[in-house]
Amino acid sequence: MQLKVKRLTDTAVLPVKAHPTDAGLDICADEDITINAGETVTVSTGLSIAIPEGYYGRLKGRSGLTAKTLLRVQEGTIDASYRGEIKVICELRALTARKEPGRWTVIMRSGGYSIKKGKRIAQLIIQPLPTVDVVEVDEMDDTDRGDGGFGSTGV
Incomplete structure (x- = not known):
């Protein structure tokens, strides 16, 4: 299978597998951006792709x-008919929890996380789509399961 890729900028990095047997192609940022704690942003890749039908x-x-x-x-899902720029939806978690002896401690984060142009931030996996x-x-x-869901077999 061929994946046609168009660079939309001179700095865009083509998707590549780190190892021949990897499932995903590494996708890189095409902008410098800082994400603040609790924030969700879309990160430009500078790429457009043509996924086969x-x-x-x-x-x-x-x-x-x-x-x-x-x-x-x-x-994110990329449909075969989409030809716009691929953007990666990123968020920086604002809260994290740490288990200490006998209790959990919730830690509130502040500040940001910087993504530099060219940094590998996501992976693209191409999968078959049944009709x-x-x-x-x-x-x-x-069925044995019936309508059991949302933890019905344990958490």
């Missing part, structure tokens, strides 16, 4: 960045 793109956070910082990438026909029915079949 029958597929869609998922933008996800990079695991190392998520594990080691309070920056969170909100998952789905919606069929209205009068009754649903029974």
